[in-house]
Amino acid sequence: MALAAPVRPALRVGSLELSSPVLIAPMVGITDAPCRELAVELGAGLVCTEMVASEAVVRSQEASLQLLDFPAGVAPAGAQLVGCDPAVMAAAAQVCVERGAVTVDVNLGCPVKKVVGRGSGAALARDVRATAAVLRAMVDAVDVPVTAKMRLGWDAQTINAPELARALADVGVTAITVHGRTRCQGYAGEADWLEIARVKDAVDIPVIGSGDVEDLRLIERRIRSGVVDGVVIARGMLGNFWLVRQASHLLATGELLDDLDFAARIALCRRHLGMLVAYHGPQRALRIGRKYVAWSIKGCNGAARLRAMVQDLDSLDMLDTIFERAVVAGLGPQGWYRPVFTSGEG
Ligand SMILES: Cc1cc2nc3c(=O)[nH]c(=O)nc-3n(C[C@H](O)[C@H](O)[C@H](O)COP(=O)(O)O)c2cc1C
Known part of the structure; x- marks a missing residue:
C-alpha cells in the first residue's frame, strides 16, 4: 500500500503564503541576490537580504542601497534592517518597500561590538519597550509584513525572548525568527531549541527557529510536531546549498533526497x-x-x-x-x- 504524502505544512507571514516552511537566514556577505535566487530555485519559502544599516539607507548611501537590490524576474525577497531609532527605522523600511522588498525584518540579534555599541541588534532587544516602539513605527509605516529576528536574550541570566516576542506580536509584527543562542554565546555551543519552543508557546504568530539547522530529520520533526512553524538554514548551507532542496523537498513530500556526490x-x-x-x-x-x-x-x-x-x-x-x-x-x-x-x- 502506498503511503499518503504528508500534508505540506503551511507557513503564512502576514498576507504572504509561503511555498515552504524552510527559509534561508539573512547572512552578511552571503545572501546577495544570486544566493537568494539559487535558494528559491532550490525550494526556499522566503529569502532575505543581509542586515542593512537603517541610517545608511535613509542617507541613501550607495553601498547600502546596493544591498537592497531586488532584481526583476528573481523571486520575491525580504529586507533586513538594523538600527534603533523608530523614525529612522520607519523611513528605512519605506525605502526597502519602494525598492521591492516583500517583507521587512529587524535584526535584534547581531552580537558584534560595532552594532551593539550603538544600541542596535542584540543590545536593542534587552529593552522590550524600546524595541516595541521601533517595531510599532515600522508596522505603521509600511503595508508589507514586518518581522523580527532575535536571540534568546543577552546572556543566560537575562533570557527575554518570550516576553519580547509577545510585545512585538502586540504591536503588529507578523512572524518572529528566534536564534536559540544568547548574545554572549555568539555562535558557540549548541542552539537551545527548548527555549525556542518557549517562544512558540508565548505567541500566536508564526515562530521560525534558527540555530544548527542541518539535520534533515530534526528539521522535519520540529516543524511537523509544531515546535516551530518554520526554520531558517544558515551555516548549514555554506558549501552545501543542496541542504535547502533536501529540507524543502522532505517537508513537501516526506521523501529524503540523497546527499550530492x-x-x-x-x-x-x-x-x-x-x-x-x-x-x-x-x-x-x-x-x-x-x-x-x-x-x-x-x-x-x-x-x-x-x-x-x-x-x-x-x-x-x-x-x-x-x-x-x-x-x-x-x-x-x-x-x-x-x-x-x-x-x-x-
Ligand atoms: C556569516 C554570518 C552572517 C550572518 N549575518 C546575519 C545577518 O545579517 N542578520 C541576521 O539576522 N543574522 C545573521 N547571521 C545569523 C544567522 O542568520 C543565524 O541566525 C545563525 O548563524 C544561527 O544559525 P546556524 O547555527 O544554523 O548557523 C549571520 C550568521 C553568519 C554565520
Whole structure:
C-alpha cells in the first residue's frame, strides 16, 4: 500500500503564503541576490537580504542601497534592517518597500561590538519597550509584513525572548525568527531549541527557529510536531546549498533526497559562481566567490594545493581548472565536511 504524502505544512507571514516552511537566514556577505535566487530555485519559502544599516539607507548611501537590490524576474525577497531609532527605522523600511522588498525584518540579534555599541541588534532587544516602539513605527509605516529576528536574550541570566516576542506580536509584527543562542554565546555551543519552543508557546504568530539547522530529520520533526512553524538554514548551507532542496523537498513530500556526490556538489557551486558573475561581473564575483569554492572542495585530496589556487583565483578559466582538478582528485577518507564558521553579524 502506498503511503499518503504528508500534508505540506503551511507557513503564512502576514498576507504572504509561503511555498515552504524552510527559509534561508539573512547572512552578511552571503545572501546577495544570486544566493537568494539559487535558494528559491532550490525550494526556499522566503529569502532575505543581509542586515542593512537603517541610517545608511535613509542617507541613501550607495553601498547600502546596493544591498537592497531586488532584481526583476528573481523571486520575491525580504529586507533586513538594523538600527534603533523608530523614525529612522520607519523611513528605512519605506525605502526597502519602494525598492521591492516583500517583507521587512529587524535584526535584534547581531552580537558584534560595532552594532551593539550603538544600541542596535542584540543590545536593542534587552529593552522590550524600546524595541516595541521601533517595531510599532515600522508596522505603521509600511503595508508589507514586518518581522523580527532575535536571540534568546543577552546572556543566560537575562533570557527575554518570550516576553519580547509577545510585545512585538502586540504591536503588529507578523512572524518572529528566534536564534536559540544568547548574545554572549555568539555562535558557540549548541542552539537551545527548548527555549525556542518557549517562544512558540508565548505567541500566536508564526515562530521560525534558527540555530544548527542541518539535520534533515530534526528539521522535519520540529516543524511537523509544531515546535516551530518554520526554520531558517544558515551555516548549514555554506558549501552545501543542496541542504535547502533536501529540507524543502522532505517537508513537501516526506521523501529524503540523497546527499550530492562530490562532482554534483561542485557542479552546483559552479552554477552559483555563474550566477554571481552574471550579477556582479567577473572580477567582483570571483572575489566574492572564493569562499564558496573553498567550502565546496572541503575534504578533497590535495586540498592544500587547491586552496592556494583558490586564494589566487582571478579568472573563470582558473575557476574551471580548480574544479576539474578537485573532481579528478576526489574526496579523501574523511569525505566532504562543513566549514567551521564561528563568527558572523547576526
Ligand atoms: C556569516 C554570518 C552572517 C550572518 N549575518 C546575519 C545577518 O545579517 N542578520 C541576521 O539576522 N543574522 C545573521 N547571521 C545569523 C544567522 O542568520 C543565524 O541566525 C545563525 O548563524 C544561527 O544559525 P546556524 O547555527 O544554523 O548557523 C549571520 C550568521 C553568519 C554565520
